[in-house]
Amino acid sequence: MKRFFCFTLLMLSAVIVGCDSGDDNSSNAAPEIPDDTGSNVVGTPTVAYVTNGIASFWDIAEAGAQQAGKDLKVDVQVHMPVDGVQDQKRMLEDLITQQVDGVAVSPIDSDNQIDLLNLVADATTLITHDSDAADSNRELYIGMSNYDAGWMCGELIEEATADVADQVSIMIFVGRLEQVNARQRRQGLIDYLMKREKDDQRYDKPGQVIENDRFSILGTRTDDFDANKCKSYVEDTLTAYPDITCMVGLFAYNPPQILEALTSADKLNEVHVIGFDEDAQTLQAIVDGTCYGTVVQNPYQYGYQSVKVLAEHATGVKDISDHEDFIDIPARKIMNNNVQEFWDELKKLTGENDADAGSDSAE
Structure with a gap:
Protein backbone atom coordinates (compact mmCIF):
# COMPACT_ATOMS: atom_id res chain seq x y z
CA MET A 1 0.00 0.00 0.00
CA LYS A 2 1.25 3.45 -0.86
CA ARG A 3 1.72 5.45 2.36
CA PHE A 4 3.43 8.51 3.70
CA PHE A 5 6.27 7.45 6.02
CA CYS A 6 7.84 10.68 7.33
CA PHE A 7 6.11 10.73 10.69
CA THR A 8 6.69 7.03 11.23
CA LEU A 9 10.42 7.34 10.48
CA LEU A 10 10.79 10.23 12.91
CA MET A 11 9.12 8.24 15.66
CA LEU A 12 11.33 5.23 14.87
CA SER A 13 14.43 7.41 15.16
CA ALA A 14 13.29 8.56 18.59
CA VAL A 15 12.93 4.96 19.71
CA ILE A 16 16.45 4.05 18.53
CA VAL A 17 18.06 7.04 20.28
CA GLY A 18 16.09 6.86 23.51
CA CYS A 19 15.95 3.11 24.22
CA ASP A 20 18.34 0.39 25.37
CA SER A 21 18.54 -2.57 23.01
CA GLY A 22 16.68 -4.70 25.54
CA ASP A 23 13.86 -2.20 26.24
CA ASP A 24 11.26 -2.63 23.50
CA ASN A 25 8.36 -0.89 25.24
CA SER A 26 9.77 2.44 26.36
CA SER A 27 8.77 4.40 23.25
CA ASN A 28 5.98 6.98 23.43
CA ALA A 29 4.94 6.19 19.85
CA ALA A 30 1.38 5.07 19.15
CA PRO A 31 0.85 1.32 19.53
CA GLU A 32 1.38 -0.66 16.34
CA ILE A 33 -0.76 -3.38 14.81
CA PRO A 34 0.71 -6.72 16.03
CA ASP A 35 3.73 -7.94 14.04
CA ASP A 36 2.00 -11.12 12.90
CA THR A 37 -0.17 -9.02 10.57
CA GLY A 38 2.87 -7.86 8.63
CA SER A 39 1.59 -4.29 8.80
CA ASN A 40 3.53 -1.04 9.12
CA VAL A 41 0.40 0.91 10.08
CA VAL A 42 0.81 2.89 13.30
CA GLY A 43 -2.25 2.93 15.55
CA THR A 44 -5.74 2.20 14.26
CA PRO A 45 -6.07 2.30 10.46
CA THR A 46 -8.60 4.69 8.94
CA VAL A 47 -10.44 3.89 5.73
CA ALA A 48 -12.96 6.02 3.86
CA TYR A 49 -16.17 4.96 2.13
CA VAL A 50 -17.36 7.54 -0.42
CA THR A 51 -20.80 7.30 -2.05
CA ASN A 52 -22.15 9.07 -5.14
CA GLY A 53 -24.98 10.85 -3.33
CA ILE A 54 -27.49 10.65 -0.52
CA ALA A 55 -30.17 7.95 -0.63
CA SER A 56 -31.66 5.18 1.49
CA PHE A 57 -29.47 2.79 -0.53
CA TRP A 58 -26.39 4.45 0.91
CA ASP A 59 -27.76 4.36 4.45
CA ILE A 60 -27.78 0.57 4.14
CA ALA A 61 -24.25 0.59 2.72
CA GLU A 62 -23.09 2.77 5.61
CA ALA A 63 -24.47 0.25 8.10
CA GLY A 64 -22.39 -2.47 6.43
CA ALA A 65 -19.27 -0.31 6.35
CA GLN A 66 -19.55 0.62 10.02
CA GLN A 67 -20.15 -2.99 11.04
CA ALA A 68 -17.02 -4.05 9.18
CA GLY A 69 -15.12 -1.31 10.98
CA LYS A 70 -16.22 -2.75 14.32
CA ASP A 71 -15.46 -6.32 13.30
CA LEU A 72 -12.00 -5.53 11.94
CA LYS A 73 -11.15 -2.79 14.46
CA VAL A 74 -10.57 0.04 11.99
CA ASP A 75 -11.92 3.58 11.92
CA VAL A 76 -14.40 4.18 9.10
CA GLN A 77 -15.29 7.54 7.56
CA VAL A 78 -18.42 7.63 5.39
CA HIS A 79 -18.77 10.55 2.99
CA MET A 80 -21.95 11.24 1.00
CA PRO A 81 -21.69 14.09 -1.54
CA VAL A 82 -24.71 16.37 -1.63
CA ASP A 83 -23.78 18.53 -4.60
CA GLY A 84 -22.68 16.01 -7.19
CA VAL A 85 -19.30 15.60 -8.83
CA GLN A 86 -17.68 18.76 -7.44
CA ASP A 87 -18.62 17.79 -3.90
CA GLN A 88 -17.20 14.31 -4.43
CA LYS A 89 -14.02 15.84 -5.86
CA ARG A 90 -13.57 17.97 -2.74
CA MET A 91 -14.08 14.94 -0.50
CA LEU A 92 -11.48 12.88 -2.36
CA GLU A 93 -8.96 15.73 -2.28
CA ASP A 94 -9.50 16.07 1.48
CA LEU A 95 -8.89 12.34 1.93
CA ILE A 96 -5.58 12.62 0.08
CA THR A 97 -4.56 15.36 2.52
CA GLN A 98 -5.66 13.26 5.51
CA GLN A 99 -3.47 10.35 4.38
CA VAL A 100 -6.10 7.73 5.14
CA ASP A 101 -5.18 4.07 4.76
CA GLY A 102 -7.62 3.31 1.96
CA VAL A 103 -10.52 4.75 -0.03
CA ALA A 104 -13.55 3.03 -1.55
CA VAL A 105 -15.50 5.27 -3.92
CA SER A 106 -18.50 5.09 -6.24
CA PRO A 107 -17.40 7.54 -8.96
CA ILE A 108 -20.06 9.95 -10.16
CA ASP A 109 -18.48 10.60 -13.56
CA SER A 110 -15.66 8.10 -13.95
CA ASP A 111 -14.79 9.08 -17.53
CA ASN A 112 -13.95 12.61 -16.39
CA GLN A 113 -12.51 11.71 -12.97
CA ILE A 114 -9.60 9.51 -14.06
CA ASP A 115 -6.89 12.03 -13.14
CA LEU A 116 -8.43 12.64 -9.72
CA LEU A 117 -8.88 8.93 -9.04
CA ASN A 118 -5.28 8.27 -10.02
CA LEU A 119 -4.13 10.94 -7.56
CA VAL A 120 -6.02 9.09 -4.84
CA ALA A 121 -4.47 5.80 -5.99
CA ASP A 122 -1.00 7.38 -5.80
CA ALA A 123 -1.64 8.45 -2.21
CA THR A 124 -3.35 5.37 -0.78
CA THR A 125 -5.15 2.16 -1.69
CA LEU A 126 -8.10 2.89 -3.98
CA ILE A 127 -11.00 0.58 -4.80
CA THR A 128 -14.35 1.27 -6.45
CA HIS A 129 -17.78 0.02 -5.44
CA ASP A 130 -21.27 0.20 -6.96
CA SER A 131 -19.97 1.95 -10.10
CA ASP A 132 -16.56 1.18 -11.56
CA ALA A 133 -13.75 3.24 -13.06
CA ALA A 134 -11.89 0.45 -14.85
CA ASP A 135 -9.56 2.85 -16.70
CA SER A 136 -8.23 4.32 -13.46
CA ASN A 137 -5.51 2.89 -11.23
CA ARG A 138 -8.00 1.48 -8.76
CA GLU A 139 -7.10 -1.93 -7.36
CA LEU A 140 -10.46 -3.67 -7.76
CA TYR A 141 -14.21 -3.19 -8.08
CA ILE A 142 -16.84 -4.43 -5.61
CA GLY A 143 -20.37 -4.64 -6.92
CA MET A 144 -22.41 -6.39 -9.55
CA SER A 145 -22.76 -6.42 -13.32
CA ASN A 146 -25.03 -3.42 -13.79
CA TYR A 147 -25.71 -4.53 -17.35
CA ASP A 148 -27.01 -7.90 -16.12
CA ALA A 149 -29.09 -6.13 -13.47
CA GLY A 150 -30.64 -3.97 -16.18
CA TRP A 151 -31.34 -7.14 -18.16
CA MET A 152 -33.18 -8.50 -15.11
CA CYS A 153 -35.15 -5.25 -14.92
CA GLY A 154 -36.20 -5.82 -18.52
CA GLU A 155 -37.41 -9.29 -17.56
CA LEU A 156 -39.58 -7.76 -14.84
CA ILE A 157 -41.08 -5.30 -17.32
CA GLU A 158 -41.93 -8.13 -19.70
CA GLU A 159 -43.52 -10.18 -16.91
CA ALA A 160 -45.47 -7.23 -15.49
CA THR A 161 -46.96 -6.28 -18.86
CA ALA A 162 -47.60 -9.79 -20.20
CA ASP A 163 -51.38 -9.22 -20.23
CA VAL A 164 -51.19 -5.89 -22.07
CA ALA A 165 -52.60 -6.40 -25.57
CA ASP A 166 -51.16 -3.31 -27.24
CA GLN A 167 -47.57 -2.17 -27.65
CA VAL A 168 -46.08 -1.45 -24.21
CA SER A 169 -44.86 2.15 -23.79
CA ILE A 170 -42.12 2.77 -21.22
CA MET A 171 -40.39 5.79 -19.67
CA ILE A 172 -37.11 5.39 -17.78
CA PHE A 173 -36.19 7.63 -14.82
CA VAL A 174 -32.64 7.82 -13.42
CA GLY A 175 -30.40 10.28 -11.60
CA ARG A 176 -27.69 10.75 -14.20
CA LEU A 177 -26.20 8.88 -17.13
CA GLU A 178 -22.62 10.04 -16.52
CA GLN A 179 -22.30 7.16 -14.07
CA VAL A 180 -21.24 3.84 -15.56
CA ASN A 181 -23.75 1.92 -13.44
CA ALA A 182 -26.68 4.00 -14.70
CA ARG A 183 -25.66 3.65 -18.35
CA GLN A 184 -25.22 -0.10 -18.04
CA ARG A 185 -28.52 -0.66 -16.20
CA ARG A 186 -30.37 1.30 -18.83
CA GLN A 187 -28.62 -0.53 -21.66
CA GLY A 188 -29.26 -3.97 -20.20
CA LEU A 189 -32.95 -3.12 -19.90
CA ILE A 190 -33.10 -1.85 -23.49
CA ASP A 191 -31.21 -4.79 -24.94
CA TYR A 192 -33.45 -7.32 -23.22
CA LEU A 193 -36.67 -5.67 -24.39
CA MET A 194 -35.32 -5.23 -27.92
CA LYS A 195 -34.36 -8.94 -27.92
CA ARG A 196 -30.73 -8.29 -28.78
CA GLU A 197 -27.68 -10.36 -28.01
CA LYS A 198 -25.97 -9.34 -24.78
CA ASP A 199 -23.31 -6.66 -25.26
CA ASP A 200 -22.36 -4.52 -22.27
CA GLN A 201 -20.35 -2.19 -24.53
CA ARG A 202 -23.40 -1.15 -26.55
CA TYR A 203 -24.92 2.27 -25.83
CA ASP A 204 -28.14 3.71 -27.21
CA LYS A 205 -27.90 7.46 -26.78
CA PRO A 206 -30.87 9.11 -25.05
CA GLY A 207 -33.18 11.44 -26.92
CA GLN A 208 -34.66 8.92 -29.32
CA VAL A 209 -37.52 6.44 -29.18
CA ILE A 210 -36.28 2.84 -29.15
CA GLU A 211 -38.88 0.29 -30.15
CA ASN A 212 -39.87 -3.00 -31.67
CA ASP A 213 -43.29 -4.55 -32.26
CA ARG A 214 -43.84 -5.22 -28.55
CA PHE A 215 -42.07 -2.45 -26.61
CA SER A 216 -41.58 1.28 -27.13
CA ILE A 217 -39.06 3.00 -24.87
CA LEU A 218 -40.15 6.62 -25.11
CA GLY A 219 -37.17 8.20 -23.41
CA THR A 220 -34.93 8.55 -20.36
CA ARG A 221 -35.45 11.38 -17.87
CA THR A 222 -32.41 12.35 -15.77
CA ASP A 223 -32.87 14.42 -12.61
CA ASP A 224 -29.29 14.80 -11.27
CA PHE A 225 -30.19 13.12 -7.97
CA ASP A 226 -33.01 15.59 -7.32
CA ALA A 227 -36.06 13.67 -6.05
CA ASN A 228 -38.41 16.61 -6.56
CA LYS A 229 -37.25 16.98 -10.14
CA CYS A 230 -37.85 13.27 -10.70
CA LYS A 231 -41.42 13.59 -9.46
CA SER A 232 -41.93 16.60 -11.73
CA TYR A 233 -40.68 14.58 -14.71
CA VAL A 234 -43.14 11.81 -13.88
CA GLU A 235 -45.96 14.36 -13.82
CA ASP A 236 -44.81 15.78 -17.16
CA THR A 237 -44.71 12.28 -18.62
CA LEU A 238 -48.29 11.60 -17.53
CA THR A 239 -49.36 14.80 -19.26
CA ALA A 240 -47.47 14.04 -22.48
CA TYR A 241 -48.34 10.33 -22.54
CA PRO A 242 -51.63 9.86 -20.64
CA ASP A 243 -51.90 6.23 -21.78
CA ILE A 244 -48.33 5.24 -20.87
CA THR A 245 -48.05 1.59 -19.85
CA CYS A 246 -44.97 1.36 -17.65
CA MET A 247 -42.53 3.52 -15.67
CA VAL A 248 -39.12 2.34 -14.49
CA GLY A 249 -36.89 3.93 -11.83
CA LEU A 250 -33.20 2.94 -11.94
CA PHE A 251 -31.95 4.67 -8.77
CA ALA A 252 -33.23 4.00 -5.25
CA TYR A 253 -35.22 7.23 -4.90
CA ASN A 254 -36.82 7.08 -8.38
CA PRO A 255 -39.53 4.44 -7.73
CA PRO A 256 -40.94 6.25 -4.65
CA GLN A 257 -41.24 9.47 -6.67
CA ILE A 258 -42.98 7.59 -9.48
CA LEU A 259 -45.40 6.08 -6.98
CA GLU A 260 -46.13 9.43 -5.33
CA ALA A 261 -46.82 11.14 -8.66
CA LEU A 262 -49.07 8.29 -9.80
CA THR A 263 -50.97 8.46 -6.51
CA SER A 264 -51.53 12.20 -6.93
CA ALA A 265 -52.76 11.65 -10.49
CA ASP A 266 -55.04 8.79 -9.40
CA LYS A 267 -53.22 6.41 -11.76
CA LEU A 268 -51.49 4.19 -9.23
CA ASN A 269 -53.06 0.98 -10.47
CA GLU A 270 -53.13 1.98 -14.14
CA VAL A 271 -49.39 2.31 -14.80
CA HIS A 272 -47.06 -0.63 -14.21
CA VAL A 273 -44.12 0.33 -11.96
CA ILE A 274 -40.75 -1.43 -11.94
CA GLY A 275 -38.13 -0.38 -9.43
CA PHE A 276 -34.47 -0.66 -8.58
CA ASP A 277 -32.97 -1.03 -5.11
CA GLU A 278 -34.69 -1.49 -1.78
CA ASP A 279 -36.19 1.80 -0.63
CA ALA A 280 -38.87 1.15 2.01
CA GLN A 281 -41.57 2.80 -0.11
CA THR A 282 -40.70 0.56 -3.04
CA LEU A 283 -40.83 -2.57 -0.90
CA GLN A 284 -44.14 -1.52 0.65
CA ALA A 285 -45.55 -0.92 -2.83
CA ASP A 325 -10.21 -7.61 -10.03
CA PHE A 326 -14.01 -7.87 -9.65
CA ILE A 327 -15.67 -9.00 -6.41
CA ASP A 328 -19.14 -9.93 -7.62
CA ILE A 329 -22.13 -9.40 -5.33
CA PRO A 330 -24.99 -10.45 -7.64
CA ALA A 331 -28.31 -8.66 -8.06
CA ARG A 332 -31.64 -10.40 -7.55
CA LYS A 333 -35.31 -9.80 -8.25
CA ILE A 334 -37.71 -8.96 -5.42
CA MET A 335 -41.41 -9.52 -6.06
CA ASN A 336 -44.53 -10.22 -4.05
CA ASN A 337 -43.52 -13.82 -3.37
CA ASN A 338 -40.23 -12.96 -1.63
CA VAL A 339 -40.47 -9.31 -0.58
CA GLN A 340 -41.39 -9.88 3.07
CA GLU A 341 -38.57 -12.35 3.69
CA PHE A 342 -36.11 -10.00 2.02
CA TRP A 343 -37.37 -6.97 3.97
CA ASP A 344 -37.23 -8.77 7.32
CA GLU A 345 -33.61 -9.75 6.69
CA LEU A 346 -32.76 -6.20 5.64
CA LYS A 347 -34.21 -4.84 8.89
CA LYS A 348 -32.06 -7.25 10.90
CA LEU A 349 -28.90 -6.18 9.12
CA THR A 350 -29.55 -2.46 9.52
CA GLY A 351 -31.09 -2.56 13.00
CA GLU A 352 -34.25 -1.01 11.60
CA ASN A 353 -37.59 -1.51 13.32
CA ASP A 354 -41.04 -1.52 11.76
CA ALA A 355 -41.70 2.10 12.74
CA ASP A 356 -38.56 3.24 10.93
CA ALA A 357 -39.23 1.15 7.84
CA GLY A 358 -41.97 3.36 6.50
CA SER A 359 -40.10 6.63 6.86
CA ASP A 360 -38.73 8.57 3.91
CA SER A 361 -35.05 8.45 3.10
CA ALA A 362 -32.79 11.48 3.15
CA GLU A 363 -33.68 12.01 -0.49
Missing part, protein backbone atom coordinates in the same frame (compact mmCIF):
# COMPACT_ATOMS: atom_id res chain seq x y z
CA ILE A 286 -44.58 -4.46 -3.81
CA VAL A 287 -46.37 -5.74 -0.71
CA ASP A 288 -49.41 -3.63 -1.63
CA GLY A 289 -49.33 -4.69 -5.28
CA THR A 290 -48.76 -1.21 -6.72
CA CYS A 291 -45.18 -1.99 -7.81
CA TYR A 292 -44.57 -5.25 -9.65
CA GLY A 293 -40.99 -5.77 -8.54
CA THR A 294 -37.54 -4.34 -8.04
CA VAL A 295 -34.00 -5.41 -8.81
CA VAL A 296 -31.90 -5.17 -5.68
CA GLN A 297 -28.20 -5.01 -5.14
CA ASN A 298 -26.67 -5.69 -1.75
CA PRO A 299 -25.55 -2.29 -0.46
CA TYR A 300 -24.90 -3.69 3.01
CA GLN A 301 -22.29 -6.01 1.54
CA TYR A 302 -20.93 -3.25 -0.70
CA GLY A 303 -20.12 -1.33 2.46
CA TYR A 304 -18.97 -4.32 4.48
CA GLN A 305 -16.74 -5.88 1.83
CA SER A 306 -15.21 -2.54 0.82
CA VAL A 307 -14.07 -1.84 4.37
CA LYS A 308 -13.01 -5.48 4.88
CA VAL A 309 -10.77 -5.48 1.80
CA LEU A 310 -9.17 -2.15 2.70
CA ALA A 311 -8.77 -3.04 6.39
CA GLU A 312 -7.18 -6.42 5.71
CA HIS A 313 -4.73 -4.81 3.31
CA ALA A 314 -3.91 -1.97 5.72
CA THR A 315 -3.19 -4.41 8.55
CA GLY A 316 -1.31 -6.93 6.42
CA VAL A 317 -3.87 -9.71 6.85
CA LYS A 318 -4.47 -10.09 3.11
CA ASP A 319 -2.75 -8.20 0.33
CA ILE A 320 -5.13 -6.54 -2.06
CA SER A 321 -3.39 -8.18 -5.01
CA ASP A 322 -4.64 -11.54 -3.72
CA HIS A 323 -8.20 -10.56 -4.65
CA GLU A 324 -9.81 -10.83 -8.06
